[in-house]
Each structure stands twice: as structure tokens, then as C-alpha cells.
Amino acid sequence: MQKVDLFIRHALVVTQDDQRRILEDGALAVKADRIAALGPTAEMDAVFTADRVIDASGRALFPGLVNIHTHLFQSAVKGLGEDMPVEQWVQAVTFPTARVINPEEAYLLSLVSCLENLRSGATTVMDFMYSLDNPALHDAVIQAILDSGLRGRYTRTIVDSGEEMGIPAVMRQPVKEALAHARTLQNRYNGAGDGRLDIGLAIGVIWAITEPGLRAVRRCADETGMTITMHVNETLFDNVAAQQRWGRATIPMLFETGVLGPDFIAVHCVHMTDEDIELFVRRNVAVAYNPVSNMYLGSGIAPIVQLARQGLRIGLATDGSGSNNCQDMLETLKFGALLQKVGHMDPSCVVAQQALDWATRGGAAALGLADQIGSLAPGKKADFFLVTPFTAKATPVHDPVATLVYSAGQPNVEMVVVNGRILMENGVFTHLNETQILHDAQRAAQNLARRAGTEKLLERRGKWRPV
């Protein structure tokens, strides 16, 4: 018999492997941070023993979801900035908050976002932290990812202009300084948390970066191996601003400055011309689809079906809790499929399997981690979650993928494992006091709203102050 650390038996295993195999009575063996083997329970029982054996009868096991775009600290503004277009929303809500947030608040509010990602089956997140000049704020968000147990890529945003757009001074630095800080973060944190964390670069948005800034980010990415992510064409304003600055639209400008490449993860991509799509294909970029955020801000419907048909890598994402009001990847799976069906007036244009592919394999490929995560296979990281069927929302179950995409909610996520470590069991976090964290975060958000002046947005609506 072969001894492993964790052995899960009698689960319905949705592997998301190349053949999309589903094992109706499957078992999975975990050794350290990796999947040692998986197969039919009867066969696996004859080979493996473990100190920790879990009978998962009646439950379904899925590879962890990959949330490739969020702003973890934005839990701070959940419920404050309702019903505004994005340009107004950033100035009224997120910028004033970012200007005064302190490291302790950034830590607690990011941790809330991490906990909800885990509760909704996400095991990997890519965070897009604002370009704040206080290094302690970056350390605080990174610490929240590490303490939560998630796998994460933390991206340091580069913003070197945009004063006329209301971007506060604390969010603008010379490109050289910001990139030096990103390199410092990479040296300090790459591989932290037993290999769970790495560092990447982010460009805030086209109207907050100069042309030398664009070129410098690309050079830094080439030298360091860091990926680049960027908000691209979330609204029509991006192209208006780019035309004003350079007489060119956003994506042609990114193409000409060499920013686009296989290591570039374009976020939103709601307003795309045929030429834009063609340039993306030529540079093999990846795309982050944020259906809930796009609906919330009224940004539009991203042409994800067309982008996917062109062979581009598509990942699913929540965006920050400021423009979503939660971090629920299960909700995102459902809306991701539904929004495309509405846009095409065709219920078959995205099927449940396609949505799950974007949330697992697609996101992994977009991050350049397809050999590590995104499906359940021997040698891959042990990142997965167990779904229990018996909630009124989900019962009865027949097709596991349809249940997960259309009928499951956070109460169905019973167990979450990241890097071989059980982080949640029977719906309870094993390593963190969730109740305490939520109370502390509520208090922190109240104080922050008062200092940021965003509390005044509630004047006509009434304030809920539970602590």
C-alpha cells in the first residue's frame, strides 16, 4: 500500500481533463501539495492508505475555480457606490477610499474577499491592486492572500498620469519607481506561502499611462517574466481618451507599443472592433470576462463567444466587490453563461460545460498555469472543492456541471482544499476565525467610509451599523 496525506473516496469526480472525464465513483489521493493519483474508488482503495480518509459519498468534486480579476480591498466599498457609470463611480467611491485606506483596513477587507472566493469554490485569484504609494498597503493585501490559504497572483499597478481624470496623487508615481517596487515585491514574495503566490504587473487603464510608461512596463515584463494585466475597453471612453492622447484607439496603441503578448491578460474587452480582435489574435493575448461587473456598471456585453471562437484563452472573473458587491464565483459562472445567451438571443451559444471550462482550464491557461491548476490530474496542484447536493437551491441533482453552473450556491461548497491543505471542512474554515474577521472588517469599513467621506453617499438611504 502507498501512504498519502489525504485520500478522498466515493466522490463523483468532475476532472475537467482533456476528455472532460467524470468518474461516478471516484477517488483522489493527495501527497503534500499535489494530486498523486485519481481513479475509480475500487481500484484506488487497493493502492492507497492515508492518515486522513474522507468518504465523499453523494458529493461531487471539482477542480478549484480560477478568478482571474479582482481588487480584493474593494470589499471596503461594497454597497456604497450604486447605480453609477464607471468613470463617475471611481471618482465618487473607489479613489476617495484608496486615498485614505490604512494597511490594517486593507488587510481585513481583502481577507473578507479571500474568504468569499474560497466559499464559492475559487482556489486561485489574481488581484489587481491599485497603484498606491505606501508599500505597507501592498504588503497587507499580500498577507491577506497568504493567510487565507488561497493561491494567488498579486499584480502591482502602474499609473503615471491621469490627474485630469481625478486620479489622486497617492495613486500616481513615475514609472521607474513603480516598476522598482514591483521588482522588490517579486524578489520578496515570489514562491511565498509554499509556492502559492507570485507577482505580476498591471496597467490601470489607457487614460492613466503615458507612452513611455507603456513601453517600460513591457520591457520590465520581458526582463522579469511577470505577466501584464490591464483594464481594456471596459467602456467606450477608453477609445475616446486614447484617440485624444495619441490619435489611435486603445488596442492599436497597445499593439504598436509592444504591450500585447501571450503574457497579457486583457480585462473586460466589452467594446471591441474586428480590428481589435484581429490584433489580440496576432499577439495571442488572454481575456478576463467579468459578466457581473459589466452588468453592474452597465458597461455592456463583452463579445466573449467571438473571442473564444478565435482561439483566445478566456478566464472568468468577479472584478472587485465595489462593482459586483460580492466575490461569488458560482454566481459569476451562471451570469457568465446567461449574459452571452441574452446578447446572442441564443441559449446554445454558451453551454454549462463552456462556462465551467472558462472558470477552470481557461483561467489557468490565461495565467500561464495550465500545467499546475485548472483540472484534476496526477502531478497537478491539489486545488479542489467538494459540493454537497442537499440544499433547496440545488436539489434534485442530475447533471453535475449543470448543477454547479446554474443551481449551486455557497452553502453547497462543503470542503475546499488548496495546495493539499484543507482550508474549509463542513462549511467551516479550519485555519481562521471567520466570525471575528467579519466583525473586525465591518468596523474597519465603517471607520474607513467616515474618513473617506463616502458615508455621505448614504445620506438619503440610511446607514446600517451593526457594530
Ligand SMILES: [Zn+2]
Ligand atoms: Zn477591475
